[in-house]
Amino acid sequence: MSSSDPFNSPLKGRGTSNLLAGRFSKQQVTQDINEDTLIARESWHPQTQVHHVQAKSIISRNQSPDVPFNLSINPYQGCEHGCIYCFARPTHAYLDLSPGLDFETKLVAKTNAAELFAKELAHPNYQCEPIALGINTDAYQPIEKDLNITRELLEVALAHKQPISLITKSALILRDLDILTEMAKYQLVHVAISVTTLDKDLKRILEPRTASGSKRLDIIRALSDACIPVTVLAAPVIPFINDHELESIVAASAEAGAQSIHYIMLRLPHEVAPLFEEWLHQHFPQRADHVLQRIMDIRGGKLYDSRFGKRMTGEGLFADIINQRFRMARKKHGLSDQRHGYLDCSGFSLPPKTGDQFGLF
Template identity: 80%
Template sequence: MSSSLPPFPSSFRSALDAPIKGRGTSSSLEGRFAKQHVELDENDDNIIARDAATPATQVRHESAKSLIRRNTSPDVPFNLSINPYQGCEHGCIYCFARPTHAYLDLSPGLDFETKLVAKTNAAFLFEEELSNPNYRCEPIALGINTDAYQPIEKQLGITRDLLTIALAHKQPISLITKSTLILRDLDVLAEMAKQGLIHVAISVTTLDNDLKRILEPRTASGQRRLEVIRQLKDANIPVTVLAAPVIPFINDHELENIIAASAAAGAQAIHYIMLRLPHEVAPLFREWLHQHYPERADHVLQRIMDMRGGKLYDSRFGKRMTGEGLFADVINQRFRIARNKHGLSDQRTSYLNCRQFAVPPKTGDQMGLF
C-alpha cells in the first residue's frame, strides 16, 4: 500500500537546516500540546549565531512523586518499569520517547536531548515502594523510555543506587542500554546474576560508525557495544541483543552482520524492532533524512508507509514493532534465518527469580519473634 507523503508541520523552519554537531536534530519542533506558536526570523543574526553553536546540556533535578509504573502494552515483555531520567543526551533521532517531552511543555526535538530531568529521589522512592506491604514482586524493567546509563548517570549515579537497592531486596531487574557505562556496575550486576536477578539487553543499531555519528550521536560505537556484550558474558550476566530499529535503506542491510557479530560476542538471544515514528518523531525523522540522505529520503519514507498501512506510523498492538506487508515479511524471514544460523534464542528475557524477594531489616528494627 502506498500513499502521498504528508507535508512538514508549519512550525518547521526548514527541512534543510544544517545539522548541529553532536546532536540528533537541529529542530525545536513544538510539542503537540504547545499552547503558543513562535515564528522565527531566519534572517535574525541572533538566531543564526545560536544555531551555529552546539547547545549545552541542562539537567533539572526533580523530586518525583512515584517511581514504579505499570505497563499496559502487550507488545513488551514486562509489566513494571522505572525511568530515572526524562529526556536523553544520546540524541537518537528515532527515539520513540521523544514525544514524552511534550508533556513537560518542551520540544521533542532539541529539548529532548539538551533539557534533561533527573529524578534525584529515585533511590528513596524505590526503597519505599518495594517496602510497601501491598507490593507484590515481579521483574521491573529499568531505563525503558530513556537510557538509564546516558552520560549524566556518570555523575549522578542514580541507576547504580537503584541496582544496589534491588540487590538488597532480591528484586529482579531487566535493563536495556547502548552505553559502555554499564560496565562500571559489573560488581553489582554479577552478584545479581548469581541470584537470578538480572537480565541485560544491549541495543545494537549499526556497526557503521559514520552512520552512528549522525543517527545516535552521543552513543558508543557498535564495536564498543559488542565489547560490552563480551564483558557481560565473561561475568556470567545473561545478555540479549536488540537490533533496533531496522530502517529501510539505511541500516536494514546490516541485519545479518549484526546478528553474526552479536553471537560471536556472546549474546544468548536477539530480537529486532522495525522503525517506529509516533507523534513528533515522524517529522523529526523526516527532517533528518532530508539533511543526511536527501537523495533517498522520500524512498525511505514511502517504504515505511508501505509497512504501516499507508501512514508513517501504525500504533496497533502486534503490528507497531514489526510492521506488515512484503518488506516487513522479508525482514522477518531474513532475521529468523540468520538467528537460527548462529544459534541464538528467541526468548524475550531469561528467567528472573522473584521467590527470593524480601524487605531487608533496617537499623533499629526489632527482630522478629521465633
C-alpha cells in the same frame, strides 16, 4: 520551525537542532532569518541542562502487550544520546518542551528515585515481578556518570533481591559490573544491549552520543564473561538505511556472547515522524522519499501504525521479508528468542532494618 530555518541544519553531537513544538503547545516559535541569526548559528552549541525533581512515585505499570514486562522505572526524562528515531521524544510534550532539541538538551533527573524505590518495594501490597529499568530513556545516558541514580536503584534491587532488566546503548553500564555480577548470582538481572548499526559514520548522525557499534559488542562480551545474561535488540530496523546490516548484527552479537536477539522495526509516533523526515532529507536527500515510501508500505500506507501486535514489526511483504531474514540469521547463529526468563522472584524480601533481631526463634 521550518526545515529551511538556519537553526534547523544539523548540529554536531546532536540528533536534531529542530525546536519543533509539542502537540499540546499553544505557541509556535519562529525565527527571523537575517545576517545576525546566520552568524549566531555558526557559534550555537546548546548545552545540556538538568532539572532535578523529587518524584512522587517511581514504579510505573505497563499496559502494552507488545513489551515483555509489566513494571518499569525511568530515572530520567529526556535523553542526551540524541537518537533521532527515539520513540520517547513525544513524552517531552507533556513537559511543555520540544520533542526535538529540548528532548536531548533539557533533561529531568528524579533524584529521590532510590528512596522511592525502597519505599514502594516495602509496601504491603507490592507483589514481586521483574522490573524494567530505563525503558523510555536510557538509564545510562551521560548524566548518570555524575548523578549515580541508576546505580543507587540497582543497590536497592540487590538488597531486596528484586529482579531487574536493563536496556542500554552505553558503555557506562560496565561501571556497575560489580553490582550486576552479584545480582546475576541470584538470577536477578538481565541486560539488553541495543545494536542499531556497526557503521561508525551512520551511528554518528543517527544516535550521536551513544557508544559505537564495536564498543557495544565489547559491552556484550564483558557482560557475558561476567555470566550476566545478555540479549541484543537490533533496533530500529530502518528500510534502506540499516536494514542491510541485520545479518551482520546477528552474527557479531552471537560472536560476542549474546544469548538471545530480537529486532524492532522503526517506529515514528507523533512528533518523531516530522523530525525523522527532516533528518532523512538532511543526511540522505537522494534516498529520503524511497525510505519514507517503504516505511508506509509496512505501516498500511501511513508513517506509523500504533496497533498492538503490529507496531513493533509492521506488516506486508517487506515486513515479512525482514522477519524471515532475521529468523534465518538467528537460527544460523544459534541465538534464542527468550527475553527475561532468566529472572527469579523467589528470593524477594525486605532487608533488615537497624535494630531488628533475628535468630530468637
